[in-house]
Amino acid sequence: MTSVILFLTIISQLGLLQGAVDYPDYKDHKCTRTCEDGGEIMTCIYNFTLEYYYTLSKACYDCPRNITDCKRPHCITADGVPRSVVVVNRMLPGPGIHVCENDMIVVNVKNQLETNEGTTIHWHGIYQKGSQWMDGVPMLTQCPIPTHSTFQYRFKAANAGTHFWHAHAGVQRADGIFGHLVVRQPPSREVHFSLYDKDLVEHAVMVNDWLNQLTIDRFAEHHHSDGDNKPRLMIINGKAAFKNFTYDDEPGQIYRTSQEIFYVEPNKRYRFRVVSNGILNCPLQVSVDDHPMIVIASDGKPFDPIVVDSFNIFAGERYDFILETNKTIGNYWFRVRGLADCGADQKRGQALAIVRYTGSLEEAPAGATDYDSSARGGRLLNPWNEAGTESKIPVSELTAMVPDDDSLKEKPDKKFYLAFDFNPIDNFHFHHPDLYPMLSIVKEKHLYSPQINGISNMLPHAPPLTQFDDIPEDMFCNTDTIQKNCREEFCQCVHRLQVDLNDTVEIIMLDEGVTFNANHPTHLHGHSFRVVAIGKLNTTTSLEEVKALDEGGFIKRKLSKAVSKDSVTVPDGGYTVIRFYADNPGVWFFHCHIEFHVEIGMGLIIQVGSKDQMPRKPKGFPTCGNFEYSGLEEEKEEDTLECPESSSISLGNERYTLCGILTFVVLFFFDGYD
Numbered sequence: 001m002t003s004v005i006l007f008l009t010i011i012s013q014l015g016l017l018q019g020a021v022d023y024p025d026y027k028d029h030k031c032t033r034t035c036e037d038g039g040e041i042m043t044c045i046y047n048f049t050l051e052y053y054y055t056l057s058k059a060c061y062d063c064p065r066n067i068t069d070c071k072r073p074h075c076i077t078a079d080g081v082p083r084s085v086v087v088v089n090r091m092l093p094g095p096g097i098h099v100c101e102n103d104m105i106v107v108n109v110k111n112q113l114e115t116n117e118g119t120t121i122h123w124h125g126i127y128q129k130g131s132q133w134m135d136g137v138p139m140l141t142q143c144p145i146p147t148h149s150t151f152q153y154r155f156k157a158a159n160a161g162t163h164f165w166h167a168h169a170g171v172q173r174a175d176g177i178f179g180h181l182v183v184r185q186p187p188s189r190e191v192h193f194s195l196y197d198k199d200l201v202e203h204a205v206m207v208n209d210w211l212n213q214l215t216i217d218r219f220a221e222h223h224h225s226d227g228d229n230k231p232r233l234m235i236i237n238g239k240a241a242f243k244n245f246t247y248d249d250e251p252g253q254i255y256r257t258s259q260e261i262f263y264v265e266p267n268k269r270y271r272f273r274v275v276s277n278g279i280l281n282c283p284l285q286v287s288v289d290d291h292p293m294i295v296i297a298s299d300g301k302p303f304d305p306i307v308v309d310s311f312n313i314f315a316g317e318r319y320d321f322i323l324e325t326n327k328t329i330g331n332y333w334f335r336v337r338g339l340a341d342c343g344a345d346q347k348r349g350q351a352l353a354i355v356r357y358t359g360s361l362e363e364a365p366a367g368a369t370d371y372d373s374s375a376r377g378g379r380l381l382n383p384w385n386e387a388g389t390e391s392k393i394p395v396s397e398l399t400a401m402v403p404d405d406d407s408l409k410e411k412p413d414k415k416f417y418l419a420f421d422f423n424p425i426d427n428f429h430f431h432h433p434d435l436y437p438m439l440s441i442v443k444e445k446h447l448y449s450p451q452i453n454g455i456s457n458m459l460p461h462a463p464p465l466t467q468f469d470d471i472p473e474d475m476f477c478n479t480d481t482i483q484k485n486c487r488e489e490f491c492q493c494v495h496r497l498q499v500d501l502n503d504t505v506e507i508i509m510l511d512e513g514v515t516f517n518a519n520h521p522t523h524l525h526g527h528s529f530r531v532v533a534i535g536k537l538n539t540t541t542s543l544e545e546v547k548a549l550d551e552g553g554f555i556k557r558k559l560s561k562a563v564s565k566d567s568v569t570v571p572d573g574g575y576t577v578i579r580f581y582a583d584n585p586g587v588w589f590f591h592c593h594i595e596f597h598v599e600i601g602m603g604l605i606i607q608v609g610s611k612d613q614m615p616r617k618p619k620g621f622p623t624c625g626n627f628e629y630s631g632l633e634e635e636k637e638e639d640t641l642e643c644p645e646s647s648s649i650s651l652g653n654e655r656y657t658l659c660g661i662l663t664f665v666v667l668f669f670f671d672g673y674d
């Protein structure tokens, strides 16, 4: 017996047993703790293993007939519909990272994707000042992490708030590579500390629309044929009770996978932290039956509390609210209702979770569960494509609780107009100009290209942040440099805006709104920005109209206490004006957070500072790029040059060059220790 234990100890120390079981959920991670004034700063290490996986896998045994089985480790239920997923540590969402301000976060990302895809992880909301190469945008800030290899992310949790992490490569984010990232503050640093009693890990809420198949299947069908881009439901913390399961031996009995339950005690004030990992164009209306919400922060930045009945959250945004549990002890629906491409004219998608008071029965809440019943009336924060009113409050009207800074000075140093829309252009990725141009096929198969100023962004073959000199200058373009007429010809390049370090930058984003009633939730990496104006003009608008309004002084900016965020939507037929202070040198992605839009070019990069102002990357940082075998001729020449003719020998009909063989052996040997 002792020798068996000894033997096992030895092999586990050698690491031979670990690989098989290493999918930690980090629910008891030592860094998940109450943040105290003067508390210790910690280094928080996580191992992420990325894999293709499956919902309702063999790990689920008899789920959902036996609901206890659904809670087994590695059992991912999602909405109950079996499908392939891409996940971290066999969880959905992946492991939550909960740390205190200024902790050091270290994540070893191991790419085990069987498809040999590259990957990266973006820490959405962390500015990465001083660790720019950890931002996780493939081909901008780093090379994609190849399969079978591990990349170590290491950065300080320097800015507090409700954030999240997600894959930034391909559409992996839409298939399950996402999780919470919450950076809490000690009481003296948290301005809203006195407003709530509890700020629990389990009250971090991740909401997103969810497909019933791998996103790349839907992507290909939508872009190359007539497949839709309309999800039918959402998941809350990876769960929804959607599919009905029946069994022959229990006729009439329906089983479903579980929905999320938030447990609360009566007469307490709870801080909820809601994150949207929205994938397609599905803004989400969030509400809790019978309870008002006191919204206190967005994207990690506090503002004067605002009491509403519901708020909308767009892809990439976060909202923190306080729920006071002063109602009758019972169960209440926590509702997430889809709008736009998930809305009333589409598949009417929603998701429900339960807020359960201690002392209430384990039963479903009383309220009706149909889509229309989830349309909460009353006061709404962050309306979708509607002008602001007394009861529909745009985020530009919030009052920031972070001090005013240089971003709010009267006159910005740089100003850009960015016109978003879907353009009817023969985008040669989806419309062959001779074989199937837009004009020759049925309307359902037209691909309207989501573009900014008529340009489709593409990624270079190497990341400019860490391999600046490998990108030829003529790969970059923007409205000022492009030579073509992009209304007639398809324009594609590495779309880049350049600003100087310490510039105050103003960006006037507008959505011309000609093709669809859409909107574009836009996210800036590396900085927060102030939202100084939002306006909905009409069903459509144009760059010229917005410019004229602006020049006429009709776009009023809020230059004092404007809300600070890093993600905001641009209303269809309207504008959103943001300001940021460019104090973080680097190459930062600025993009629509709708997966199908950014994936085919609705984004651009903002280069802050010149090449020599960029931070120095860590020693040995991986590189990548094109390879062309230009050395073949030279090598041949070298081989033959040094080879005396006399060393050729004949064996039967073949002639061998002894010298060539020797060279080969030497090269091979040399390879061994290079």
Ligand SMILES: *[C@@H]1O[C@H](CO)[C@@H](O)[C@H](O)[C@H]1NC(C)=O
Binding pocket: 018, 024, 045, 046, 047
């Ligand atoms: C990460 O994995 C390594 C082995 O690959 C192990 O030694 C280490 O303890 C793990 N760390 C955590 C935090 O899980």
Ligand SMILES: *[C@@H]1O[C@H](CO)[C@@H](O)[C@H](O)[C@H]1NC(C)=O
Binding pocket: 066, 067, 068, 069, 070, 072
């Ligand atoms: C349900 O599953 C649990 C383990 O997940 C098991 O302990 C229990 O016996 C099962 N119940 C039934 C009725 O099979």
Ligand SMILES: *[C@@H]1O[C@H](CO)[C@@H](O)[C@H](O)[C@H]1NC(C)=O
Binding pocket: 242, 243, 244, 254
């Ligand atoms: C599941 O069954 C309920 C009736 O119990 C029905 O209202 C619902 O539409 C069904 N859901 C699906 C996805 O078929």
Ligand SMILES: *[C@@H]1O[C@H](CO)[C@@H](O)[C@H](O)[C@H]1NC(C)=O
Binding pocket: 292, 324, 326
């Ligand atoms: C319950 O809480 C809400 C939100 O904080 C508050 O407006 C309301 O006055 C409270 N009701 C009672 C009866 O205390």
Ligand SMILES: *[C@@H]1O[C@H](CO)[C@@H](O)[C@H](O)[C@H]1NC(C)=O
Binding pocket: 501, 502, 583
């Ligand atoms: C930018 O501002 C920082 C902080 O105020 C200052 O240290 C730095 O020298 C400035 N750099 C440039 C290029 O203006």
Ligand SMILES: *[C@@H]1O[C@H](CO)[C@@H](O)[C@H](O)[C@H]1NC(C)=O
Binding pocket: 537, 538, 539, 540
């Ligand atoms: C809104 O658009 C319609 C149709 O293009 C136009 O007739 C109307 O004048 C516009 N309204 C405003 C306020 O610009």
Ligand SMILES: [Cu+2]
Binding pocket: 450, 519, 520, 521, 592, 593, 594, 597, 598, 602
């Ligand atoms: Cu978009």
